[in-house]
Amino acid sequence: MAFTGWPVEAIEFFERLEDDNTKAFWNEQKHVYEDAVKAPMVALLADLEKRFGEGKVFRPYRDVRFSKDKTPYKTNIAARMAGGPYISLSADGFGVGTGYYMMAKDQLASFRAAVDDDTTGRQLERTIVKVTGAGIDVTSHDAVKTAPRGYSADHPRIELLRMKGCIAWQEWEIGAWLDTAEAKDRIVDFMGSTKPLVKWLDTNVGPSELEGGWG
Secondary structure, eight states: OOOOOOOHHHHHHHHHHHHOOSHHHHHHHHHHIIIIIIHHHHHHHHHHHHHHOOEEEOOSBOOOTTOSOOOOBOSEEEEEETTSOEEEEETTEEEEEEEESSOOHHHHHHHHHHHHSHHHHHHHHHHHHHHHTTTOEEEOSOBOSSOOTTSOTTOTTHHHHTBSOEEEEEEEOOOGGGGTTHHHHHHHHHHHHHHHHHHHHHHHTOSOOSTTOOO
C-alpha cells in the first residue's frame, strides 16, 4: 500500500489519548491506532526504504519504571530509518530529525576536538548557518551548564562545545496537507537540506567504538 497520508482520525486518536491515557481506552480504540495511525507510518517507511534504508516503528508503550509519570502510552507515533531520519507524529505536529542525538563518551570527545579546531569548527559553524537558513533547527538534547573540562569559558564556539549531541530538527503544524503524500516530500527535502551537517558529523565524529555506544 502506497503512502497517502494520515487521516484526521489519527490526530483525533492522539487528542483523545491525551485526555484518557488508560488501558481501557487503548483496548477500545486500538483498531483506530492500527488503521489510522500505524498503517500510514508503515506505508511511509516502505515508500522511503530505497532512499533511507529499513525503517522501524517504535512501540507505543512508555517505559514507566523510572518515571513519575505512569501513563502507559506514548502520545505520538515515532519511527527511525537506518539511513537517518527520525519521524514523529502527534496531535501537536509532524516532526523529522537527523544527526547524533546522544553521543557516547568517545563520540563526544571527537566532537569537541573537531569543534575546538579552527578549521573543522568554523566549517561546522558555516554548515549550521546553511541548515538553519532553510528553517531547520540545529540543537542538542542536553548540554553541560559550563565549559567542558579542558576548554575555556570564553572559547569562540563555547555553545557548540557545551552540547552533548548534535541534531537537526524540523516540525510542522497539523493541517490538511497531512492527509496527502506531502509528508514524504517534506522528509526528502529535510534530508537533502541537512546532508552537509550529517556529513560533517560522520566525518569528524563517526560511530562509537565503545560497547553499547550509539553510532
